[in-house]
Amino acid sequence: MRQHRAVSIMAAPLLDFDDTETAFARLSYSDLKRTVFLLNILRRPWLARMAQATGRLGLATRLPMIPWAIKRMVFDIFCGGTTLEEAGNTAASLAVEHVGCILDQAIENQSNEVARDRAFNGLYVSIEAISGWYGFSSCAVKASAIQDVELLARIQQGEVLQGADLAQYERGCARLTMLAEAASRYGVVLLVDAEESWFQKPVDAQVRVLMAKYNRHRALICMTIQSYLRECEKIYAAEVEEARIGGYLLGIKLVRGAYLEKERQHAKSKGLPDPTQSSKAHSDEAFDRIAIMALSQRSRVSLCVASHNEASIRKIVGRMGELEIPLDDPNIWFAQLYGMVDHVTFALARAGLRVAKYLPYGSVRDAFPYLIRRAEENRSVIEHTDRQVALIERELLRRSRLAAG
Numbered sequence: 001m002r003q004h005r006a007v008s009i010m011a012a013p014l015l016d017f018d019d020t021e022t023a024f025a026r027l028s029y030s031d032l033k034r035t036v037f038l039l040n041i042l043r044r045p046w047l048a049r050m051a052q053a054t055g056r057l058g059l060a061t062r063l064p065m066i067p068w069a070i071k072r073m074v075f076d077i078f079c080g081g082t083t084l085e086e087a088g089n090t091a092a093s094l095a096v097e098h099v100g101c102i103l104d105q106a107i108e109n110q111s112n113e114v115a116r117d118r119a120f121n122g123l124y125v126s127i128e129a130i131s132g133w134y135g136f137s138s139c140a141v142k143a144s145a146i147q148d149v150e151l152l153a154r155i156q157q158g159e160v161l162q163g164a165d166l167a168q169y170e171r172g173c174a175r176l177t178m179l180a181e182a183a184s185r186y187g188v189v190l191l192v193d194a195e196e197s198w199f200q201k202p203v204d205a206q207v208r209v210l211m212a213k214y215n216r217h218r219a220l221i222c223m224t225i226q227s228y229l230r231e232c233e234k235i236y237a238a239e240v241e242e243a244r245i246g247g248y249l250l251g252i253k254l255v256r257g258a259y260l261e262k263e264r265q266h267a268k269s270k271g272l273p274d275p276t277q278s279s280k281a282h283s284d285e286a287f288d289r290i291a292i293m294a295l296s297q298r299s300r301v302s303l304c305v306a307s308h309n310e311a312s313i314r315k316i317v318g319r320m321g322e323l324e325i326p327l328d329d330p331n332i333w334f335a336q337l338y339g340m341v342d343h344v345t346f347a348l349a350r351a352g353l354r355v356a357k358y359l360p361y362g363s364v365r366d367a368f369p370y371l372i373r374r375a376e377e378n379r380s381v382i383e384h385t386d387r388q389v390a391l392i393e394r395e396l397l398r399r400s401r402l403a404a405g
Protein backbone atom coordinates (compact mmCIF):
# COMPACT_ATOMS: atom_id res chain seq x y z
CA MET A 1 0.00 0.00 0.00
CA ARG A 2 1.44 3.31 -0.98
CA GLN A 3 0.17 5.88 1.46
CA HIS A 4 0.70 4.13 4.75
CA ARG A 5 2.63 5.48 7.64
CA ALA A 6 6.15 4.17 7.95
CA VAL A 7 5.40 1.75 10.78
CA SER A 8 7.51 -1.33 11.13
CA ILE A 9 7.24 -2.65 14.68
CA MET A 10 8.19 -6.29 15.09
CA ALA A 11 6.22 -7.16 18.23
CA ALA A 12 2.49 -7.85 17.93
CA PRO A 13 0.65 -4.55 18.39
CA LEU A 14 -2.10 -3.97 20.87
CA LEU A 15 -5.41 -4.18 19.05
CA ASP A 16 -8.16 -2.25 20.77
CA PHE A 17 -11.41 -3.46 19.22
CA ASP A 18 -13.41 -1.54 21.86
CA ASP A 19 -12.22 1.93 20.91
CA THR A 20 -15.54 3.24 19.60
CA GLU A 21 -14.33 6.82 19.28
CA THR A 22 -11.74 5.83 16.64
CA ALA A 23 -13.99 3.26 15.02
CA PHE A 24 -16.91 5.60 14.35
CA ALA A 25 -15.12 8.95 13.96
CA ARG A 26 -16.26 9.23 10.32
CA LEU A 27 -19.93 8.68 11.14
CA SER A 28 -22.35 11.31 12.37
CA TYR A 29 -24.80 10.75 15.22
CA SER A 30 -27.63 10.23 12.75
CA ASP A 31 -25.53 7.80 10.64
CA LEU A 32 -24.98 5.72 13.77
CA LYS A 33 -28.67 5.84 14.70
CA ARG A 34 -29.60 4.68 11.21
CA THR A 35 -27.10 1.81 11.36
CA VAL A 36 -28.40 0.60 14.74
CA PHE A 37 -31.96 0.80 13.42
CA LEU A 38 -31.02 -1.37 10.42
CA LEU A 39 -29.02 -3.88 12.47
CA ASN A 40 -31.95 -4.20 14.87
CA ILE A 41 -34.19 -5.12 11.92
CA LEU A 42 -31.64 -7.68 10.74
CA ARG A 43 -31.54 -9.26 14.22
CA ARG A 44 -35.23 -10.16 13.86
CA PRO A 45 -35.45 -12.81 11.11
CA TRP A 46 -39.14 -12.30 10.30
CA LEU A 47 -38.69 -8.52 10.00
CA ALA A 48 -35.56 -8.94 7.86
CA ARG A 49 -37.35 -11.37 5.54
CA MET A 50 -40.29 -8.99 5.23
CA ALA A 51 -37.96 -6.08 4.39
CA GLN A 52 -36.16 -8.17 1.77
CA ALA A 53 -39.42 -9.30 0.18
CA THR A 54 -40.69 -5.72 0.07
CA GLY A 55 -37.42 -4.59 -1.51
CA ARG A 56 -37.56 -7.32 -4.17
CA LEU A 57 -41.18 -6.59 -4.97
CA GLY A 58 -40.59 -2.84 -5.02
CA LEU A 59 -37.67 -3.12 -7.44
CA ALA A 60 -39.56 -5.58 -9.65
CA THR A 61 -42.67 -3.39 -9.86
CA ARG A 62 -40.58 -0.20 -10.13
CA LEU A 63 -42.35 1.54 -7.27
CA PRO A 64 -40.37 4.80 -6.98
CA MET A 65 -40.43 4.93 -3.18
CA ILE A 66 -38.73 1.57 -2.73
CA PRO A 67 -35.32 2.38 -4.31
CA TRP A 68 -35.34 5.63 -2.35
CA ALA A 69 -36.02 3.79 0.92
CA ILE A 70 -33.44 1.06 0.16
CA LYS A 71 -30.86 3.72 -0.65
CA ARG A 72 -31.46 5.63 2.52
CA MET A 73 -31.84 2.69 4.89
CA VAL A 74 -29.38 0.12 3.57
CA PHE A 75 -27.40 1.18 0.51
CA ASP A 76 -25.83 4.26 2.09
CA ILE A 77 -24.59 2.12 4.99
CA PHE A 78 -23.04 -0.70 2.96
CA CYS A 79 -22.10 1.00 -0.34
CA GLY A 80 -19.62 3.73 -1.25
CA GLY A 81 -21.89 5.59 -3.67
CA THR A 82 -23.92 5.27 -6.84
CA THR A 83 -21.16 6.59 -9.11
CA LEU A 84 -17.42 6.15 -9.42
CA GLU A 85 -16.98 9.75 -8.36
CA GLU A 86 -18.97 9.24 -5.15
CA ALA A 87 -17.03 6.05 -4.43
CA GLY A 88 -13.81 8.03 -4.97
CA ASN A 89 -14.90 10.53 -2.34
CA THR A 90 -15.66 7.71 0.09
CA ALA A 91 -12.28 6.13 -0.65
CA ALA A 92 -10.59 9.48 -0.02
CA SER A 93 -12.27 9.76 3.38
CA LEU A 94 -11.01 6.27 4.25
CA ALA A 95 -7.50 7.08 3.00
CA VAL A 96 -7.31 9.95 5.49
CA GLU A 97 -7.68 7.30 8.22
CA HIS A 98 -4.98 5.13 6.56
CA VAL A 99 -7.58 2.68 5.28
CA GLY A 100 -7.41 1.59 1.66
CA CYS A 101 -10.23 0.33 -0.50
CA ILE A 102 -11.13 -2.65 -2.65
CA LEU A 103 -13.48 -1.07 -5.14
CA ASP A 104 -16.32 -3.34 -6.18
CA GLN A 105 -18.61 -2.41 -9.02
CA ALA A 106 -21.72 -3.99 -7.54
CA ILE A 107 -22.67 -5.99 -10.62
CA GLU A 108 -22.92 -9.77 -10.63
CA ASN A 109 -24.68 -12.59 -12.45
CA GLN A 110 -25.14 -10.86 -15.78
CA SER A 111 -27.34 -12.94 -18.06
CA ASN A 112 -26.35 -11.71 -21.53
CA GLU A 113 -23.35 -10.48 -23.47
CA VAL A 114 -24.52 -6.87 -23.66
CA ALA A 115 -24.79 -6.72 -19.87
CA ARG A 116 -21.41 -8.44 -19.49
CA ASP A 117 -19.81 -5.89 -21.83
CA ARG A 118 -21.36 -3.12 -19.77
CA ALA A 119 -19.94 -4.64 -16.58
CA PHE A 120 -16.53 -5.05 -18.23
CA ASN A 121 -16.48 -1.42 -19.38
CA GLY A 122 -17.38 -0.24 -15.88
CA LEU A 123 -14.61 -2.32 -14.35
CA TYR A 124 -12.07 -1.11 -16.89
CA VAL A 125 -12.93 2.50 -16.15
CA SER A 126 -12.75 1.77 -12.40
CA ILE A 127 -9.21 0.40 -12.71
CA GLU A 128 -8.11 3.48 -14.67
CA ALA A 129 -9.77 5.81 -12.16
CA ILE A 130 -8.50 4.26 -8.95
CA SER A 131 -4.91 4.30 -10.15
CA GLY A 132 -5.12 8.05 -9.58
CA TRP A 133 -6.86 7.97 -6.19
CA TYR A 134 -5.13 9.04 -3.04
CA GLY A 135 -4.28 6.08 -0.80
CA PHE A 136 -4.21 2.38 -1.57
CA SER A 137 -6.97 1.28 -3.91
CA SER A 138 -7.52 -2.09 -5.51
CA CYS A 139 -10.33 -3.51 -7.59
CA ALA A 140 -12.54 -6.58 -7.11
CA VAL A 141 -14.12 -8.51 -9.95
CA LYS A 142 -16.73 -11.24 -9.96
CA ALA A 143 -16.46 -13.69 -12.85
CA SER A 144 -20.27 -13.88 -12.95
CA ALA A 145 -20.39 -10.22 -13.99
CA ILE A 146 -18.30 -10.70 -17.13
CA GLN A 147 -18.60 -14.40 -18.01
CA ASP A 148 -21.43 -16.82 -18.64
CA VAL A 149 -21.56 -18.93 -15.48
CA GLU A 150 -23.54 -21.69 -17.19
CA LEU A 151 -20.68 -22.21 -19.63
CA LEU A 152 -18.21 -22.17 -16.75
CA ALA A 153 -20.28 -24.80 -14.92
CA ARG A 154 -20.37 -27.00 -18.03
CA ILE A 155 -16.59 -26.75 -18.38
CA GLN A 156 -16.22 -27.69 -14.73
CA GLN A 157 -18.26 -30.81 -15.44
CA GLY A 158 -15.78 -31.82 -18.11
CA GLU A 159 -17.72 -30.73 -21.20
CA VAL A 160 -15.64 -29.56 -24.17
CA LEU A 161 -17.34 -26.46 -25.54
CA GLN A 162 -17.72 -25.95 -29.26
CA GLY A 163 -18.95 -23.44 -31.80
CA ALA A 164 -20.86 -20.44 -30.46
CA ASP A 165 -20.52 -21.61 -26.85
CA LEU A 166 -16.75 -21.81 -27.16
CA ALA A 167 -16.62 -18.35 -28.77
CA GLN A 168 -18.74 -16.90 -25.97
CA TYR A 169 -16.59 -18.56 -23.30
CA GLU A 170 -13.45 -17.15 -24.94
CA ARG A 171 -14.99 -13.67 -24.98
CA GLY A 172 -15.55 -14.00 -21.22
CA CYS A 173 -11.93 -15.09 -20.68
CA ALA A 174 -10.73 -12.18 -22.83
CA ARG A 175 -12.62 -9.72 -20.62
CA LEU A 176 -10.82 -10.98 -17.51
CA THR A 177 -7.48 -10.96 -19.35
CA MET A 178 -7.99 -7.35 -20.46
CA LEU A 179 -8.82 -6.32 -16.89
CA ALA A 180 -5.62 -8.01 -15.66
CA GLU A 181 -3.63 -6.21 -18.37
CA ALA A 182 -5.14 -2.90 -17.29
CA ALA A 183 -4.39 -3.69 -13.63
CA SER A 184 -0.80 -4.41 -14.54
CA ARG A 185 -0.48 -1.25 -16.67
CA TYR A 186 -1.89 0.98 -13.92
CA GLY A 187 -0.24 -0.88 -11.01
CA VAL A 188 -3.62 -1.69 -9.45
CA VAL A 189 -4.20 -4.91 -7.50
CA LEU A 190 -7.03 -6.97 -9.05
CA LEU A 191 -8.81 -9.38 -6.71
CA VAL A 192 -10.98 -12.02 -8.35
CA ASP A 193 -13.78 -12.97 -5.96
CA ALA A 194 -14.78 -16.57 -5.29
CA GLU A 195 -18.42 -17.41 -5.99
CA GLU A 196 -20.38 -20.66 -6.16
CA SER A 197 -18.20 -23.78 -6.17
CA TRP A 198 -19.93 -25.38 -9.17
CA PHE A 199 -18.37 -22.88 -11.59
CA GLN A 200 -15.34 -21.59 -9.64
CA LYS A 201 -12.69 -24.04 -10.87
CA PRO A 202 -12.46 -22.71 -14.47
CA VAL A 203 -12.31 -19.18 -13.03
CA ASP A 204 -9.42 -20.15 -10.76
CA ALA A 205 -7.68 -21.74 -13.76
CA GLN A 206 -7.92 -18.43 -15.65
CA VAL A 207 -6.64 -16.49 -12.63
CA ARG A 208 -3.70 -18.89 -12.30
CA VAL A 209 -2.62 -18.09 -15.88
CA LEU A 210 -2.88 -14.37 -15.16
CA MET A 211 -0.93 -14.67 -11.90
CA ALA A 212 1.82 -16.53 -13.77
CA LYS A 213 1.98 -13.65 -16.25
CA TYR A 214 1.63 -10.61 -13.99
CA ASN A 215 2.78 -11.64 -10.50
CA ARG A 216 6.48 -11.76 -11.22
CA HIS A 217 7.59 -9.04 -8.78
CA ARG A 218 4.37 -8.14 -7.00
CA ALA A 219 1.06 -9.94 -6.40
CA LEU A 220 -1.07 -7.76 -8.67
CA ILE A 221 -3.59 -10.50 -9.45
CA CYS A 222 -5.19 -12.39 -6.56
CA MET A 223 -7.56 -15.32 -6.36
CA THR A 224 -9.94 -16.01 -3.47
CA ILE A 225 -10.03 -19.12 -1.29
CA GLN A 226 -13.14 -19.90 0.79
CA SER A 227 -12.38 -21.74 4.04
CA TYR A 228 -15.98 -23.05 4.29
CA LEU A 229 -15.11 -25.47 1.50
CA ARG A 230 -13.95 -28.82 2.82
CA GLU A 231 -11.17 -28.92 0.26
CA CYS A 232 -9.84 -25.40 0.94
CA GLU A 233 -6.55 -26.50 2.45
CA LYS A 234 -5.89 -28.80 -0.50
CA ILE A 235 -6.71 -25.94 -2.86
CA TYR A 236 -4.29 -23.67 -1.01
CA ALA A 237 -1.47 -26.25 -1.04
CA ALA A 238 -1.98 -26.93 -4.75
CA GLU A 239 -1.88 -23.21 -5.57
CA VAL A 240 1.33 -22.75 -3.57
CA GLU A 241 2.89 -25.61 -5.50
CA GLU A 242 1.72 -24.23 -8.88
CA ALA A 243 3.19 -20.85 -8.00
CA ARG A 244 6.47 -22.43 -6.91
CA ILE A 245 6.77 -24.36 -10.17
CA GLY A 246 5.69 -21.35 -12.23
CA GLY A 247 8.01 -18.98 -10.36
CA TYR A 248 5.33 -16.39 -9.58
CA LEU A 249 3.92 -14.81 -6.42
CA LEU A 250 0.65 -16.36 -5.30
CA GLY A 251 -1.96 -13.70 -4.49
CA ILE A 252 -4.63 -14.97 -2.09
CA LYS A 253 -7.66 -13.28 -0.63
CA LEU A 254 -8.76 -15.59 2.17
CA VAL A 255 -12.45 -15.55 3.14
CA ARG A 256 -14.78 -17.92 4.96
CA GLY A 257 -17.35 -17.81 2.15
CA ALA A 258 -20.65 -16.07 1.49
CA TYR A 259 -22.81 -18.70 -0.21
CA LEU A 260 -23.17 -21.35 2.51
CA GLU A 261 -26.92 -21.94 2.23
CA LYS A 262 -26.86 -21.80 -1.55
CA GLU A 263 -24.00 -24.35 -1.68
CA ARG A 264 -25.85 -26.74 0.59
CA GLN A 265 -29.16 -26.37 -1.26
CA HIS A 266 -27.46 -26.84 -4.61
CA ALA A 267 -25.68 -30.02 -3.45
CA LYS A 268 -28.93 -31.38 -2.01
CA SER A 269 -30.94 -30.63 -5.13
CA LYS A 270 -28.35 -32.39 -7.33
CA GLY A 271 -27.88 -35.32 -4.94
CA LEU A 272 -24.21 -34.38 -4.54
CA PRO A 273 -22.11 -34.43 -1.36
CA ASP A 274 -22.17 -31.15 0.57
CA PRO A 275 -18.92 -29.32 -0.40
CA THR A 276 -18.96 -27.18 2.75
CA GLN A 277 -17.45 -27.79 6.18
CA SER A 278 -19.72 -29.54 8.65
CA SER A 279 -19.60 -26.71 11.22
CA LYS A 280 -18.56 -23.11 11.62
CA ALA A 281 -15.72 -24.25 13.90
CA HIS A 282 -14.28 -26.23 10.98
CA SER A 283 -14.45 -23.17 8.69
CA ASP A 284 -12.80 -21.09 11.43
CA GLU A 285 -9.99 -23.59 12.03
CA ALA A 286 -9.25 -24.00 8.31
CA PHE A 287 -9.24 -20.21 7.89
CA ASP A 288 -6.69 -19.75 10.67
CA ARG A 289 -4.51 -22.63 9.49
CA ILE A 290 -4.30 -21.31 5.91
CA ALA A 291 -3.56 -17.77 7.11
CA ILE A 292 -0.83 -18.91 9.50
CA MET A 293 0.69 -21.08 6.78
CA ALA A 294 0.66 -18.14 4.34
CA LEU A 295 2.47 -15.96 6.89
CA SER A 296 5.37 -18.35 6.99
CA GLN A 297 5.36 -18.58 3.18
CA ARG A 298 5.11 -14.84 2.64
CA SER A 299 8.14 -14.59 0.40
CA ARG A 300 6.01 -16.51 -2.13
CA VAL A 301 2.46 -15.74 -1.01
CA SER A 302 0.67 -12.41 -0.68
CA LEU A 303 -2.22 -12.72 1.77
CA CYS A 304 -5.30 -10.57 2.13
CA VAL A 305 -7.08 -11.63 5.34
CA ALA A 306 -10.65 -10.73 4.36
CA SER A 307 -12.58 -11.24 7.57
CA HIS A 308 -14.56 -9.61 10.36
CA ASN A 309 -13.71 -12.31 12.86
CA GLU A 310 -11.91 -10.72 15.81
CA ALA A 311 -10.49 -14.02 17.12
CA SER A 312 -8.96 -14.92 13.76
CA ILE A 313 -7.52 -11.47 13.29
CA ARG A 314 -6.00 -11.43 16.78
CA LYS A 315 -4.48 -14.86 16.17
CA ILE A 316 -3.01 -13.83 12.80
CA VAL A 317 -1.64 -10.53 14.08
CA GLY A 318 -0.23 -12.37 17.13
CA ARG A 319 1.52 -14.83 14.84
CA MET A 320 2.93 -11.92 12.80
CA GLY A 321 4.49 -10.71 16.05
CA GLU A 322 5.93 -14.14 16.85
CA LEU A 323 7.43 -14.39 13.38
CA GLU A 324 8.71 -10.79 13.69
CA ILE A 325 6.92 -9.78 10.51
CA PRO A 326 6.86 -6.00 10.05
CA LEU A 327 3.32 -4.66 10.37
CA ASP A 328 3.63 -2.97 6.99
CA ASP A 329 4.94 -6.09 5.24
CA PRO A 330 3.87 -5.58 1.61
CA ASN A 331 2.53 -9.14 1.36
CA ILE A 332 0.08 -9.09 4.27
CA TRP A 333 -3.05 -7.05 4.54
CA PHE A 334 -6.50 -7.16 6.06
CA ALA A 335 -9.90 -6.21 4.66
CA GLN A 336 -13.46 -5.80 5.88
CA LEU A 337 -16.69 -4.87 4.17
CA TYR A 338 -17.71 -1.23 4.08
CA GLY A 339 -20.41 -0.56 6.67
CA MET A 340 -19.36 -3.48 8.85
CA VAL A 341 -17.02 -3.89 11.85
CA ASP A 342 -15.46 -0.43 11.75
CA HIS A 343 -14.19 -1.20 15.25
CA VAL A 344 -11.93 -3.84 13.66
CA THR A 345 -10.84 -1.91 10.55
CA PHE A 346 -9.89 1.32 12.25
CA ALA A 347 -8.19 -0.48 15.15
CA LEU A 348 -6.02 -2.35 12.64
CA ALA A 349 -5.19 0.89 10.82
CA ARG A 350 -4.42 2.62 14.09
CA ALA A 351 -2.08 -0.19 15.11
CA GLY A 352 -0.17 0.34 11.83
CA LEU A 353 -1.37 -2.71 9.91
CA ARG A 354 -2.32 -2.51 6.25
CA VAL A 355 -6.08 -2.62 5.97
CA ALA A 356 -8.76 -1.86 3.37
CA LYS A 357 -12.53 -1.69 3.09
CA TYR A 358 -14.36 -3.65 0.37
CA LEU A 359 -16.29 -0.78 -1.19
CA PRO A 360 -19.20 -1.56 -3.51
CA TYR A 361 -20.64 1.14 -5.72
CA GLY A 362 -23.34 1.26 -8.38
CA SER A 363 -27.07 1.67 -8.76
CA VAL A 364 -29.42 0.51 -6.00
CA ARG A 365 -30.86 -2.07 -8.40
CA ASP A 366 -27.42 -3.52 -9.31
CA ALA A 367 -26.32 -3.56 -5.67
CA PHE A 368 -29.47 -5.30 -4.41
CA PRO A 369 -28.10 -8.91 -4.49
CA TYR A 370 -25.03 -7.70 -2.59
CA LEU A 371 -27.23 -5.97 -0.01
CA ILE A 372 -29.32 -9.12 0.44
CA ARG A 373 -26.14 -11.10 1.15
CA ARG A 374 -25.09 -8.53 3.76
CA ALA A 375 -28.52 -8.79 5.38
CA GLU A 376 -28.34 -12.57 5.44
CA GLU A 377 -24.83 -12.50 6.85
CA ASN A 378 -25.81 -10.16 9.66
CA ARG A 379 -28.71 -12.45 10.45
CA SER A 380 -26.68 -15.68 10.38
CA VAL A 381 -23.78 -14.49 12.54
CA ILE A 382 -25.96 -12.84 15.11
CA GLU A 383 -23.21 -12.47 17.73
CA HIS A 384 -21.25 -10.15 15.38
CA THR A 385 -24.38 -8.09 14.78
CA ASP A 386 -25.10 -7.94 18.53
CA ARG A 387 -21.54 -6.81 19.14
CA GLN A 388 -21.79 -4.08 16.48
CA VAL A 389 -25.05 -2.84 17.96
CA ALA A 390 -23.56 -2.78 21.48
CA LEU A 391 -20.50 -0.81 20.29
CA ILE A 392 -22.56 1.72 18.33
CA GLU A 393 -24.90 2.21 21.28
CA ARG A 394 -21.88 2.77 23.52
CA GLU A 395 -20.57 5.41 21.09
CA LEU A 396 -23.97 7.12 20.93
CA LEU A 397 -24.01 7.28 24.71
CA ARG A 398 -20.45 8.63 24.81
CA ARG A 399 -21.36 11.40 22.35
CA SER A 400 -24.56 12.27 24.22
CA ARG A 401 -22.64 12.55 27.50
CA LEU A 402 -19.99 14.69 25.80
CA ALA A 403 -22.65 16.99 24.34
CA ALA A 404 -24.33 17.27 27.76
CA GLY A 405 -20.95 18.40 29.14
Ligand SMILES: Cc1cc2nc3c(=O)[nH]c(=O)nc-3n(C[C@H](O)[C@H](O)[C@H](O)COP(=O)(O)OP(=O)(O)OC[C@H]3O[C@@H](n4cnc5c(N)ncnc54)[C@H](O)[C@@H]3O)c2cc1C
Pocket residue numbers: 102192193194195224226228255256257258259260276277278279280281283306307308309335336337357358377381384
Ligand atom coordinates in the same frame (compact mmCIF):
# COMPACT_ATOMS: atom_id res chain seq x y z
C1 LIG B 1 -12.98 -7.94 2.02
C2 LIG B 1 -13.91 -9.09 1.87
C3 LIG B 1 -14.00 -9.75 0.65
C4 LIG B 1 -14.85 -10.85 0.52
N1 LIG B 1 -14.89 -11.54 -0.66
C5 LIG B 1 -15.59 -12.68 -0.73
C6 LIG B 1 -15.52 -13.51 -1.88
O1 LIG B 1 -14.82 -13.24 -2.84
N2 LIG B 1 -16.26 -14.65 -1.88
C7 LIG B 1 -17.04 -15.04 -0.80
O2 LIG B 1 -17.67 -16.11 -0.86
N3 LIG B 1 -17.14 -14.25 0.27
C8 LIG B 1 -16.43 -13.10 0.35
N4 LIG B 1 -16.51 -12.34 1.47
C9 LIG B 1 -17.52 -12.66 2.52
C10 LIG B 1 -16.96 -13.68 3.49
O3 LIG B 1 -16.84 -14.91 2.83
C11 LIG B 1 -17.85 -13.91 4.71
O4 LIG B 1 -19.15 -14.16 4.33
C12 LIG B 1 -17.88 -12.77 5.69
O5 LIG B 1 -16.70 -12.06 5.70
C13 LIG B 1 -18.14 -13.30 7.09
O6 LIG B 1 -17.07 -14.14 7.50
P1 LIG B 1 -15.96 -13.67 8.55
O7 LIG B 1 -14.63 -14.23 8.19
O8 LIG B 1 -16.02 -12.22 8.65
O9 LIG B 1 -16.27 -14.39 9.93
P2 LIG B 1 -17.51 -14.87 10.71
O10 LIG B 1 -18.57 -13.82 10.64
O11 LIG B 1 -17.02 -15.30 12.03
O12 LIG B 1 -17.98 -16.16 9.95
C14 LIG B 1 -19.16 -16.26 9.20
C15 LIG B 1 -18.88 -17.26 8.13
O13 LIG B 1 -18.60 -18.55 8.71
C16 LIG B 1 -19.05 -19.57 7.85
N5 LIG B 1 -20.05 -20.37 8.55
C17 LIG B 1 -21.11 -19.93 9.29
N6 LIG B 1 -21.84 -20.96 9.75
C18 LIG B 1 -21.25 -22.08 9.28
C19 LIG B 1 -21.56 -23.46 9.40
N7 LIG B 1 -22.60 -23.89 10.09
N8 LIG B 1 -20.75 -24.36 8.79
C20 LIG B 1 -19.66 -23.95 8.08
N9 LIG B 1 -19.32 -22.64 7.94
C21 LIG B 1 -20.10 -21.72 8.53
C22 LIG B 1 -19.69 -18.87 6.64
O14 LIG B 1 -18.72 -18.75 5.65
C23 LIG B 1 -20.05 -17.50 7.20
O15 LIG B 1 -20.13 -16.49 6.21
C24 LIG B 1 -15.65 -11.27 1.63
C25 LIG B 1 -15.54 -10.61 2.85
C26 LIG B 1 -14.68 -9.56 2.99
C27 LIG B 1 -14.56 -8.93 4.33
